Amino acid sequence: MTVTERQIRVLLWIALALVGLGVWAFLLRGADQPADPRLAPAVAVLPDGVAPPGDPSRVPLDGFDEIAVTVAPEGGGSLLSWCLLAALQASQREQGLMGVTDLQGYSGMAFVYDTDVQSPFWMRNTPTPLSIAWIARDGSVVSISDMAPCGDRSDCPIYGSTGRYRTAIEVFQGQLATLGITPGAKVTVGGECAARV
Numbered sequence: 001m002t003v004t005e006r007q008i009r010v011l012l013w014i015a016l017a018l019v020g021l022g023v024w025a026f027l028l029r030g031a032d033q034p035a036d037p038r039l040a041p042a043v044a045v046l047p048d049g050v051a052p053p054g055d056p057s058r059v060p061l062d063g064f065d066e067i068a069v070t071v072a073p074e075g076g077g078s079l080l081s082w083c084l085l086a087a088l089q090a091s092q093r094e095q096g097l098m099g100v101t102d103l104q105g106y107s108g109m110a111f112v113y114d115t116d117v118q119s120p121f122w123m124r125n126t127p128t129p130l131s132i133a134w135i136a137r138d139g140s141v142v143s144i145s146d147m148a149p150c151g152d153r154s155d156c157p158i159y160g161s162t163g164r165y166r167t168a169i170e171v172f173q174g175q176l177a178t179l180g181i182t183p184g185a186k187v188t189v190g191g192e193c194a195a196r197v
Helices: 005-029 090-095
Strands: 064-070 080-087 109-117 130-135 141-147 163-170 187-189
Touching: 064 109, 080 090, 130 187, 163 187
Parallel strands: 080 109
Antiparallel strands: 064 080, 064 187, 109 163, 130 141, 130 163
């Protein structure tokens, strides 16, 4: 049986039509149609047998989420994990630790952004001295600063990072080293904290 030129053309048209329908369906359906197309923070994978971090008796700050962070300390050593309050939305980031004098079992607060930013911080209405670390998308520490309390004034000092960052972590002043967050550390933000009691 021989295949005629006309039969070859028909087969090519059918093949092209099938490919075209496949591309059209992919584009129309949006691949897997994620409900929220934003990139989620990287999630640290804890070694087997290591429980999620966090004081089980911690008390959440009204209106805030919580998030785990894992730190690979500068110079090596065991991974460190912490449970932080999480400012994920713009309104949460604007509030931050204003008025807070007790972290109620949390190690600090993580300000998580969807994109790289270089937004400065200030301490208006923040009574407790804080330290801040700005963390790049790859987990490297961009810069660290100590911030002094400031009352309800519009002229409070501004504190900025030396480069673009994806997450900022605030702790009570002097506590960053306790969390292993020093200039050469790698910080992974994301994951669940231990269950609260």
